[in-house]
Amino acid sequence: MLPSHGSNPHYLYDSLSIAQPEETLDFSANLNPLGPPQTLIEKWPDAFNLITTYPDPHSATLTKKLAAMHNTEESRVLVGNGGAELITLVGRFLFHKRVCIVQPAFSEYEEACRSAGCEVTYHTLEEGWRLDPKPLIEKMNHLDAIFLCSPNNPTGVSYDPESVRTLIAEAEKRDCYLIIDEAFADFLHEEPSYTVELMTNKNLIILRSLTKMFAIPGLRLGYMMAHPEVISAVKKLKPHWSVNALALMAGEICIEEQAYTTATRKFIEEERVKLQLFFEKHRYIYSRSSVNFYLLKDPERTDQAPLLHYLMKNGIVPRHTENFPGLNGRWLRFAIRTSDENDRLMEVLASWRS
Ligand SMILES: Cc1ncc(COP(=O)(O)O)c(C=O)c1O
Incomplete structure (x- = not known):
C-alpha cells in the first residue's frame, strides 16, 4: 500500500x-x-500569546483582507483549516449528488465526495492534458457538480482561462456546480481571475490554499470563494474554531507579501x-x-x-x-x-x- x-x-x-x-x-x-517569508519568521516569537485564547471563529480580519485582495465581498469568502478542510466540506455540501472529477487530479476530491455518499465519475484527459470544454459540457446535464484542478496537481498544467470561462458559463446555465481548485494559482505569472463571474454566478466555487506558496503546510490555511448562499451553507458544516490563531496570524502577514x-x-x-x-x-x-x-x-x-x-x-x-x-x-x-x-x-x- x-x-x-x-x-x-x-x-x-x-x-x-x-x-x-x-x-x-x-x-x-x-x-x-x-x-x-522572512516577515513571518521574524514575527513568529510574538505568536505564542495567541494560543492562550480562542481564535476568531469567523476569521474576520483575514476574510476582510482576502475579499479586498480578490475585489469581492466578505460574504463570498470562507477561511478554512487548509484547502483540504474546504474540500471535505464541499463534499458534504454535495451530499449524495452526482459528481464528476476531471482527472488526473488531487485525490481528496474523490475521498470527500465518496464519504458524503456522492456518485463519482471521471472525465479523464489524454496525456498532454489539454482541456476541451465541449465533451465536459455534454456531460453537465447529468451532473450536479464538476471538480477541476487548475493549475493541475499532479501535472502542473494550467488550463486555458478561456476554456475555463466557457465551462463556468455553461455550468451555470445547467445549474451544475463547478469547483475550481486553484491551490497553486499564485505560482502562475499571470493569475487567472474569475472574480467577475464570482459576483453573479451561483454555481462557481473557487478553492485556494495558503500553505503552498508560503510553505506553511503544518499550520493549515486555505479559503474558498463562492456565492453567499453557498458560503453560508458550507459554513454551517464547518466546526467552530477550525482555523487556529497561529494560522490566522500567518495568513494576515503572508498575503501582504507580494x-x-x-x-x-x-x-x-x-x-x-x-x-x-x-x-x-x-x-x-x-x-x-x-x-x-x-x-x-x-x-x-x-x-x-x-x-x-x-x-x-x-x-x-x-x-x-x-x-x-x-x-x-x-x-x-x-x-x-x-x-x-x-x-x-x-x-x-x-x-x-x-
Ligand atoms: C490541488 C490541491 N488542493 C488542495 C490541497 C490541500 O492544501 P492545504 O490543505 O494544505 O491547503 C492540496 C495539497 O496538496 C492540493 O494539491
Whole structure:
C-alpha cells in the first residue's frame, strides 16, 4: 500500500521496503522551496500569546483582507483549516449528488465526495492534458457538480482561462456546480481571475490554499470563494474554531507579501528552464508545467518503478503517481526545490542514464 500523498517520506520508504538513507531530499511535497517569508519568521516569537485564547471563529480580519485582495465581498469568502478542510466540506455540501472529477487530479476530491455518499465519475484527459470544454459540457446535464484542478496537481498544467470561462458559463446555465481548485494559482505569472463571474454566478466555487506558496503546510490555511448562499451553507458544516490563531496570524502577514510571491515565481521559472534543458539533453519526458512541480518519465522504460527505486536509494524522494487516475504510475512527480537540490536531482538522473 503506497501512501496516498507526498511529504513524510518514511511512509514511502517503508511501503516499498527500501532502507531510508541518512539524508534524503523530499521532492514529493509541492511547497515553495524558498521557505516561509522572512516577515513571518521574524514575527513568529510574538505568536505564542495567541494560543492562550480562542481564535476568531469567523476569521474576520483575514476574510476582510482576502475579499479586498480578490475585489469581492466578505460574504463570498470562507477561511478554512487548509484547502483540504474546504474540500471535505464541499463534499458534504454535495451530499449524495452526482459528481464528476476531471482527472488526473488531487485525490481528496474523490475521498470527500465518496464519504458524503456522492456518485463519482471521471472525465479523464489524454496525456498532454489539454482541456476541451465541449465533451465536459455534454456531460453537465447529468451532473450536479464538476471538480477541476487548475493549475493541475499532479501535472502542473494550467488550463486555458478561456476554456475555463466557457465551462463556468455553461455550468451555470445547467445549474451544475463547478469547483475550481486553484491551490497553486499564485505560482502562475499571470493569475487567472474569475472574480467577475464570482459576483453573479451561483454555481462557481473557487478553492485556494495558503500553505503552498508560503510553505506553511503544518499550520493549515486555505479559503474558498463562492456565492453567499453557498458560503453560508458550507459554513454551517464547518466546526467552530477550525482555523487556529497561529494560522490566522500567518495568513494576515503572508498575503501582504507580494514581493516574495513575485521573487518565488521568478526563481521557479529559472529553475524550471534549467531542469527542462537537462531533461531534453538526457532524453527524459516532462509535463508542460507552469508551476512549482512537474511530471517526469523515462521514455526508454514502460515501467517507472525501477527509476523510483533507484532515486529513493539515492536519497531522492519523488511522488509516485499510482493513485492518480489517468496516470496510474506511468509518471513520477517532482517539486521544484532549491537550486542545489535540483542540481542533485539532475546528478542522480544523469547517473541513472549511465
Ligand atoms: C490541488 C490541491 N488542493 C488542495 C490541497 C490541500 O492544501 P492545504 O490543505 O494544505 O491547503 C492540496 C495539497 O496538496 C492540493 O494539491
